Amino acid sequence: MQVKPAGGWAGLAALLGLLLVLCAASVSLGAGQLSFDALRGGPEAERAWRLLLVSRVPRTLALLLAGMSLAVAGLIMQMLVRNRYVEPSTAGTVESATLGILVVTLVAPDTPVIGKMLTATAFALAGTLLFLALLRRVPLRTPFIVPLIGLILGGVIHAATTFVAVRYDLLQSLHAWTTGDFSGVLRGRYELLWIGLGLTLAAYLAADRYTVAGMGREFAANLGLNHARLMLAGLLIVSAISAVVVVTAGSIPFLGLIVPNAVSLLLGDNMRRAIPWVAILGGVFVLACDIVGRLLIHPYEIPLGTVVGVVGSALFLWLLHGRRNRHA
Structure with a gap:
């Protein structure tokens, strides 16, 4: 007899409906007169439609794509590292991608965006591999040591990046890369995020291969899978997604940590079953946080990275406390 997963298709459909509602709210937020002009006709309608298609819709799509891809990237990293407290912002991956962007800006400032993305991907992959190398050399008595090592590594990389940015008067640009802000997203400046969706x-x-890889090297080898190749491919996906988001709008902390953990409590560790939930919930979480940031001090707005950082850090501490109680 096949056991249906908790929540089932009805729960997934309800979550998808919530996502569509939030997308509509994000497009229409603050655009009441704009929407009215678009429906009224005439020259004003053409201008209103142009603003909607150039600014409002691309911003919503960028939020949706970034949230979905980063949440899945966090899930992949947790499966490969076999630790629930790891994601790109707690493993030095995002900080390494930021360092890559800074380096290419200094060495070749005229490099196109795709070149910056590829450089950031290479640096992110190198930083993640360094994180894994450190894990092999440190005795891991508790699972809480793993994110601590990642946070320390990320802090060191960020400190070095800040030093170089201050020296070459690029601190303002560095701040833009490290603070997730979608207020400046326009058509023509977010399309790289479709790579994240791919x-x-x-x-x-x-997904099935990564589920097996998450059970360990020996288990994967017994089933005829190349564990090292799967690890490299998975980390390359995580690095590319992190680089694309950082290049487009800056870093979004804790997203890849909170969403996969919430889904795992509901569905367990089957990656194929979890990915649709993680992707949709990631989009919901990012859109909801962005709407909150736009409403709290309206007509101004709080950057998405700040809102997600506050909410995500609180949820991260709650997860640590809950998991520690279970292990006790």
Whole structure:
């Protein structure tokens, strides 16, 4: 007899409906007169439609794509590292991507965006591999040591990046890369995020392999899988997604940590079953935080990275406390 997962298709459909509602709210927020002009006709309608298609819709799509891809990237990293407290912002991956962008800005400032993304991906992958190398050399008596090592590594990389940015008068640019802010997203400046969606779909197609890889090297080898190749491919997906988001709008902390943990409490560790939930819930979480940031001090707005950082850190501490009580 097949056991249906908790929540089932009805729960997934309800979550998808909430996502669509939030997308509509994000597009229409603060655009009441704009929407009225678009429906009224005439020259004003053409201008209103242009603003909606150039600014409002791209921003919503960028939020949706970033939230979905980063949440799935966090899930992949947790499966490969076999630790529930790891994600790109707690493993030095995002900080390494930021360092890559800074380096290419100093060495070749005229590099196109795709070149910056590829450089940031290479640096992010190198930083993640360094994180894994450190894990092999440190005795891991508790699972809480793993994110602590990642946070320390990320802090060291960020400190070095800040030093170089101050020396070459690029601190303002560094702040833009490290604070997730979608207020400046326009058509023509977010399209790289579709790469993140493609990588998310690739992860879904290989979900069963990553589920097996998460059970350990020996288990994967017994089933005829190349564990090292799976690890490298998975980390490359995580690094590319992190680089794309950082290049487009800056870093979004804790997203890849909170969402996969919430889904794992509901569905367990089957990656193929969890990825649709993680992707949709990631989009919901990011859109909700962005709407809150736009409403709290309206007509001004709080950057998305700040809102997610506050909410995510609180939820992270709650997860640590809850898991520690279970282990006690």
